Amino acid sequence: MAVIEATDLRRVYETTTGVFRRRPLEVEAVRGISFEVAEGELFGLLGPNGAGKTTTIKMLITLLLPTSGSARVLGHDVVEDAREVRKKIGYVFGGDRGLYERLSALDNLRYFAELYGVTGRAQKKRIGEVLEIVGLTGREQERVEGYSRGMRQRLHIGRGILHDPPVVFLDEPTLGVDPVGSRELRQTISGLVQAGKTVLLTTHYMFEADTLCDRVAVIARGRIVGHGTPRELKSHVADRTVVEVEAFGVDEETVRRLRGMPGVTSVSIEDRDQAQVLTIQSPRGLALTQELPAWLDGAAVGRIEAREPTLEDAYIALVTESAE
Amino acid sequence: MIRFWRVFFVGGLLAYRALFNWIRPWIYIPTMLGAPIFQLVFFTKLGQYSGAGDKSFFVVGNAVQVCAMSSIYGMTMAVANERWFGTLGPLLASPANRLAVFLGRGVPVLANGLFVSAFGFGIGVVLLGFRPPTHAIPALAVVVIVTAASCTAFGMLLGSIGLRAKDFFFAANLAYFLMLLFCGVNIPLHVMPEWMQIVGRSVPLTHGIMAARRVSAGASLGDVSGLVWAELGIGAAYAASAYLLFRFLERESRRRAVLDTL
Amino acid sequence: MTTALLVWKMLLFRLKEFAVSAWFLLISVLQPIIFATIAFYMFRTGGKPGTLLYAALGAGMMGIWSSTLFGSGGALQWQRWQGTLELLVASPPPFVIVLLPMALATSITGAYALVSTLVWGRLLFGVPLHLAHPVAFAVAVPVTVLALGLMGLLLASSFVLYRHANALSNLLEYPVWVASGLIFPISLLPGWSHPISWILAPTWGVRAIRAAALGGSPWGPIGWAALLGVVYLALAAVFLRIFEYQARARATLSLT
Numbered sequence: 093m094a095v096i097e098a099t100d101l102r103r104v105y106e107t108t109t110g111v112f113r114r115r116p117l118e119v120e121a122v123r124g125i126s127f128e129v130a131e132g133e134l135f136g137l138l139g140p141n142g143a144g145k146t147t148t149i150k151m152l153i154t155l156l157l158p159t160s161g162s163a164r165v166l167g168h169d170v171v172e173d174a175r176e177v178r179k180k181i182g183y184v185f186g187g188d189r190g191l192y193e194r195l196s197a198l199d200n201l202r203y204f205a206e207l208y209g210v211t212g213r214a215q216k217k218r219i220g221e222v223l224e225i226v227g228l229t230g231r232e233q234e235r236v237e238g239y240s241r242g243m244r245q246r247l248h249i250g251r252g253i254l255h256d257p258p259v260v261f262l263d264e265p266t267l268g269v270d271p272v273g274s275r276e277l278r279q280t281i282s283g284l285v286q287a288g289k290t291v292l293l294t295t296h297y298m299f300e301a302d303t304l305c306d307r308v309a310v311i312a313r314g315r316i317v318g319h320g321t322p323r324e325l326k327s328h329v330a331d332r333t334v335v336e337v338e339a340f341g342v343d344e345e346t347v348r349r350l351r352g353m354p355g356v357t358s359v360s361i362e363d364r365d366q367a368q369v370l371t372i373q374s375p376r377g378l379a380l381t382q383e384l385p386a387w388l389d390g391a392a393v394g395r396i397e398a399r400e401p402t403l404e405d406a407y408i409a410l411v412t413e414s415a416e
Numbered sequence: 417m418i419r420f421w422r423v424f425f426v427g428g429l430l431a432y433r434a435l436f437n438w439i440r441p442w443i444y445i446p447t448m449l450g451a452p453i454f455q456l457v458f459f460t461k462l463g464q465y466s467g468a469g470d471k472s473f474f475v476v477g478n479a480v481q482v483c484a485m486s487s488i489y490g491m492t493m494a495v496a497n498e499r500w501f502g503t504l505g506p507l508l509a510s511p512a513n514r515l516a517v518f519l520g521r522g523v524p525v526l527a528n529g530l531f532v533s534a535f536g537f538g539i540g541v542v543l544l545g546f547r548p549p550t551h552a553i554p555a556l557a558v559v560v561i562v563t564a565a566s567c568t569a570f571g572m573l574l575g576s577i578g579l580r581a582k583d584f585f586f587a588a589n590l591a592y593f594l595m596l597l598f599c600g601v602n603i604p605l606h607v608m609p610e611w612m613q614i615v616g617r618s619v620p621l622t623h624g625i626m627a628a629r630r631v632s633a634g635a636s637l638g639d640v641s642g643l644v645w646a647e648l649g650i651g652a653a654y655a656a657s658a659y660l661l662f663r664f665l666e667r668e669s670r671r672r673a674v675l676d677t678l
Numbered sequence: 679m680t681t682a683l684l685v686w687k688m689l690l691f692r693l694k695e696f697a698v699s700a701w702f703l704l705i706s707v708l709q710p711i712i713f714a715t716i717a718f719y720m721f722r723t724g725g726k727p728g729t730l731l732y733a734a735l736g737a738g739m740m741g742i743w744s745s746t747l748f749g750s751g752g753a754l755q756w757q758r759w760q761g762t763l764e765l766l767v768a769s770p771p772p773f774v775i776v777l778l779p780m781a782l783a784t785s786i787t788g789a790y791a792l793v794s795t796l797v798w799g800r801l802l803f804g805v806p807l808h809l810a811h812p813v814a815f816a817v818a819v820p821v822t823v824l825a826l827g828l829m830g831l832l833l834a835s836s837f838v839l840y841r842h843a844n845a846l847s848n849l850l851e852y853p854v855w856v857a858s859g860l861i862f863p864i865s866l867l868p869g870w871s872h873p874i875s876w877i878l879a880p881t882w883g884v885r886a887i888r889a890a891a892l893g894g895s896p897w898g899p900i901g902w903a904a905l906l907g908v909v910y911l912a913l914a915a916v917f918l919r920i921f922e923y924q925a926r927a928r929a930t931l932s933l934t
Contacts, residue, residue, distance in 0.1 A: 105929060155768055157927045179770040189761025194698045199691070206687050207769040207776070251765075454852035462717070465862040466733075467724030593712045603719040 093167060094128035095259055095290045096135070096152065100161035101125045103147050121147045123314035124161065129292055129307075134285045136301040137294040138407060139311035145294035146185075148311070149263050152292070153183045165259060179208075182252030182260040186267035188244060191236045197247050198232040201254060208255035218254060226250040226280055242273030249280060253289075260284055262293045266300060278304055298404040308403075310410045317414040322403050329373060329401040329409050332357060335380055337370040338394035346391060353387055355380065358412045367394060373401070373409055448528065452482040452536045453543075459602050460544050469604070475546040476629045477601040479536035483529035483564040484599075484621050488591055490525035491571030522568050529564040548632040555637040556628060562644055563624030566651025570620045572658035600625055620654065623647040684771065685779050692783035696749075706749075710741025710791040711798050717861060718803045731806055734799035735891055736861035739884045741791030742826055743854055749784025750830035751847035754837045763838075773922050774915045777834055785827035789819065808891075815890035818900050822883030825907035829879050832910045835917040838925055860884050879906045 103122040122144040129135040137145045150156040152163050154174040162169060168176040192200050201222065205215045223229045226246040239247065245265055252260055262281065266274040281304060285291050295301055301308050302322045309319035318325055342361065350359045350372065358373045374380050381396050456478045463474040537556075540546035548556065574591055596602070598616040605613050605622070616622045624647045627640035637644070714737030721733045754777075757763040766776045799805035809815050833847060855861065857871065858880035864872060875881045886899035 153768055155764055155926060156929055157923070175770060175772075178768055183765070183768055187761070189759075190765055192695060192760065192762065195691075195695060199694070203688070203691050204765070204769070206684060206691075207766075207771060209770065211683075211687075450849050451852070454849070454856070458852045458856055461856070461866055462720060462862050465866060466717075466720040466729070467726055468720040469723070590708060593709050597712050597716055602716055603723065607719055607723050 095131045095133075096127075096129035096163070096165050096292060098128075098148070098152065098161070098163045099126050101148065101151055101158050101163055102160045103144075103151060103156060104159045121314055122151070122158075125311070125314070125316055126161075127309050127316065127319065129290060131290055132285065132288060133306045134281070134291045134293065134304055136305035136308040137292065137311055138296065138298070138301045138308050139294075140296055140411065143311040144314040145296075145311055146263055149261055149292070149294055153181055153261050154178055155183075179255075180257050180259060182255070182257040184245075184248045184252040184260065184262045184265055186245065186248075186264035188241065191244060191247060191251075193237040194235060196233050196235055197228060197239070200236060200247065201232070201251060204251045205254050210255050218256070222250040222254055225253070225283065227276065240273075242269045242277070245269055245273070245277055246280070249277070253284065257289070259290045259292070262291065264294055264296070266295070266297065274300075298402070298407055302403040310407055312411040312414045315414065318406070318410040325406045325410075326401060326403055329406045332373045332375050332401055332405075332409075333380075333398045334401050334405050335372045335374065335384070336395075336397045336399065337372065337384060337388070338367050338396075339370055339388060340367055340392040340394070342368050342370065342388070342391045346388060350387055353380075353383075358409055360408055360412065371405070371408070373405060448486065448532055449535055451485070452478075452532060453539050455482065456536055456539050457543065460540075463602065468602075471544060472546055472548075472632060473604075473629065474602060475537075475540035475544055476632050477625050479533060479540055480560060480563055480625050480628050481596065481599065481601045481621060482536045483533035483560065484567040484570075484595055485592055486529040486532045487525055487564060487567035487571040488574060488588055488595075489571075490528060491521065491568060491575040522572060525571065526564055526568045529568060530561060533560050533564060549634050552631050552634060555631045555635075555640075558637060559624055559627045559631055559640070559644060559647075562647050562651070563621060563628070566620035566624070566647050566654065569651045569655035569658060573654050573661065575658070595619065595621055598622070618650070620647065620650050623650070681771075681775060685775060685782075688776070688779035689782055689786075692753075692779050693786065696783060696787055706741070706745045706787050706791050707794050709744055710737060710795050713737050713740055714795045714798060715802075718799060718805075722803070730799065730803060731808075731892060732888065733861065734796055734805045735792075735888055736884065737799075738792035738795035739822075739858075739860045739880060739887065740855050741795055742785060742788035742823065743858075743860070743880055744851055745788030745791055746781070746785045746826050746830040747833070747847060747850055747854070749787065750781050750834040751837055753780045753784065754834050767922060767925075772915070772919075773838070774831075774835075774911075774918045777914075777918065778831055778911075781831035781834055782824070782827040784830055785823045788826070789823045792819070810893040811890045811896060814896040814900070815887065818883070818886035818890045818896055818903075821900050821904050821907075822879070822887060825879035825883060825903040825910070828907045828910040828914065832914045832917070835914045835921055838918065838921045854878060854880060857881070858884060877906065879903050879910070882906065 101122055102120070102124055105119045105121055107117050107119060125144070125148055127135075137148060139145050147156065151158050152165060152170060154170050154177050157171060162171070164170065165177045166180055168180075170177055192203070195203075198219070201219050202215065205211070205219060210218050219232075220229075223232055226249050228243065228246055228250065231243070236244065236247065249262070249265065252262075265281065266277050269277060278300065281291065281293070293300075293305065305322065307319065307321050308325060309316050310325070311317070318328060347359055347361055347370070350356060350370070353374075356372055356374045358371075360371045362369045362371070372380070372384075381398055384396060385393055456475065459478050460471060460474040463469050464471065537546070574588060598608075598612055599619065599621040600616055601621075605616055605626075608616070623643040627643035627647070630640050630643075631637070714734060717733045717737045718730060721729045754763070757766065767773060769776065796805070796807060800807050833850070837847065856867070857864070857875045858878050859867075859875060860880060864875045864881070867875070882899040882903040885894075886896045886903060888894070889896035889899065
């Protein structure tokens with residue numbers, strides 16, 4: 093039985109526009125998402141900001157009601173059986189909020205331990221264990237308001253696993269954390285899976301999804317546009333070569349023309365300091381590099397390089413293709 | 417010079433809108449208008465029950481005081497909210513003239529204060545049977561305008577202090593209650609001990625209320641001119657202090673990087 | 679039993695959280711004292727004999743209500759801003775159990791206001807602190823505090839859904855003072871408003887406390903206050919289930 097099952101989840105947000113006469117506006121954030129996570133898996137939901145990752149995860153952890161569709165965690169329906177679900181999951185989200193600033197880390201953990209029914213001597217023991225796992229031993233007496241972002245994240249994770257839940261949901265856990273801190277966090281997350289838990293992670297960091305996850309689903313604009321192991325996803329673009337062009341003065345018009353070039357499957361452009369980097373995907377690969385300068389007429393061209401596709405390229409391909 | 421006025425008007429208006437954007441009529445009406453009604457009714461009834469004075473004593477006192485509420489809350493909110501939302505940093509980093517910024521913020525607050533006060537007097541007439549002589553109304557209006565202006569200046573000072581202190585909303589509340597006590601709103605000044613009278617006379621509102629009471633009883637503007645000038649003088653002093661304090665704190669905060677901490 | 683223990687433990691947390699917020703204590707103690715002072719001066723100026731204790735108790739009750747009101751609504755709003763509201767909703771216990779300690783903590787802090795008002799009155803205005811029925815007083819105060827806390831809980835339950843309810847909640851300060859006859863009797867109010875007074879716990883609470891202190895029969899009002907408390911709790915539990923569901927449907931939990 094799958095530990096997490098999402099079936100055709102949809103979520104519409106109602107908001108208003110306009111200042112004086114407010115008109116209702118419906119935003120469909122999640123448009124029919126289905127997936128399954130098996131026991132002991134580290135499953136990633138990868139997508140750009142606004143794709144619907146947080147909305148999806150909130151539906152799974154019972155904080156949002158789906159507009160339609162259903163989901164089950166450990167066999168319990170997230171709407172009907174919310175309480176059962178809440179007892180068995182841990183929820184960790186990124187960012188600075190979500191902790192009692194004026195209390196110490198220890199007090200925060202004690203409070204949530206009470207809420208989750210970890211009491212008495214078991215509580216003391218468990219808090220000690222959790223502090224070890226997340227690497228905050230020795231700093232638990234300090235007030236949270238003095239914590240760095242990385243420490244807060246670790247405390248969040250600690251809070252999420254106090255009651256030793258079999259399933260842990262992490263929403264962008266390394267958001268805003270420095271590289272070293274992020275690496276430590278990722279190690280902690282791997283540790284959770286090694287301890288037998290099932291973990292669902294949302295992220296927009298390619299690298300994270302690639303190194304951590306057993307399987308990944310790519311979300312864009314409220315839909316899943318690709319899923320599989322990181323390797324399988326890369327194979328989606330394996331038939332292509334990625335050509336990186338460093339150029340100066342490339343305009344919209346040129347990019348459009350390039351997209352129309354025969355054999356080009358996607359073009360993305362990134363501004364880096366004074367130059368721009370064009371990433372062009374095409375099965376024709378090397379042959380393309382010969383023709384490119386002509387198509388880039390008008391722009392100064394620096395280096396042109398062809399390389400193997402990475403998960404990032406697969407992701408870009410999937411996301412841009414879904415927009416068509 | 418033009419830039420001064422632009423920042424003054426446009427900046428003030430935009431900032432007011434940004435900060436009070438969440439105020440819909442169904443929130444503005446209860447908060448800005450509902451609260452004064454209750455306050456007026458409460459103190460007037462209490463006054464009658466305790467026998468401490470006649471109706472008009474309390475109606476005038478409270479109707480003038482409610483403009484202080486608007487000014488204090490409005491101005492401290494203007495600064496404190498910016499801090500809360502983190503927009504104070506970018507604002508101070510901009511080249512805009514500080515004086516224009518703050519004066520611009522003050523105008524909507526002042527207008528709101530006047531409106532609320534007028535509303536309070538209206539409530540006094542409609543619900544509590546307050547009947548000032550008709551010829552007193554223009555004089556009363558002048559007194560209220562002066563008082564509202566000096567309260568706004570006071571609010572600016574509190575707002576400037578709000579650059580540093582944490583949990584500043586509480587301090588604004590506290591200032592409100594203290595003014596209710598010290599400014600002779602519900603208690604004639606001479607009943608209070610000497611030191612309280614001194615405190616009362618050194619903050620806005622007190623002289624304004626005294627003037628308003630005399631005017632509602634039929635005195636002319638000339639009769640109360642001393643009080644009105646006193647009120648204006650106090651307001652000006654607070655405005656100047658506010659400006660200086662704001663510049664000082666800004667420089668200090670930049671030096672010690674405490675601007676962003678909540 | 680474990681639920682009661684949970685509520686107790688969380689109550690201690692909430693009190694601790696309040697205790698480290700100096701400003702909150704300042705308002706809980708200073709505001710009642712300021713209002714009490716205004717009331718004392720007014721009664722003294724008016725010259726009505728024997729009314730200072732009456733004023734002191736009334737002002738103290740006003741303080742309990744302010745603390746409860748401000749605390750219940752403010753606490754919930756504070757949870758929102760801190761981002762912990764979601765976490766509380768996502769936790770296993772029913773939300774009413776999570777919210778109850780918050781509401782109780784605020785009214786308990788308010789009781790502190792009652793004490794300081796009485797002490798203040800004694801020290802500065804010579805208010806005679808002579809209790810006619812000390813035992814009844816010792817019962818009336820906790821019952822009133824509890825009932826008011828539950829009233830705060832009921833109010834707070836509406837704030838879960840409406841994030842701007844906080845602005846409106848501040849409006850209920852003066853009206854409850856007036857409608858409950860805290861510092862002047864409800865006989866001064868029009869007849870049609872009296873039923874409203876009767877369903878407010880502070881009305882009975884202040885009658886109980888005053889009767890216990892100044893003489894009269896406190897046990898009837900104590901009973902009514904307790905009964906109302908139970909009704910508030912039941913209503914809050916029901917409303918919270920509905921409101922929480924609605925908040926999840928309309929996605930207002932995480933918005934500030």
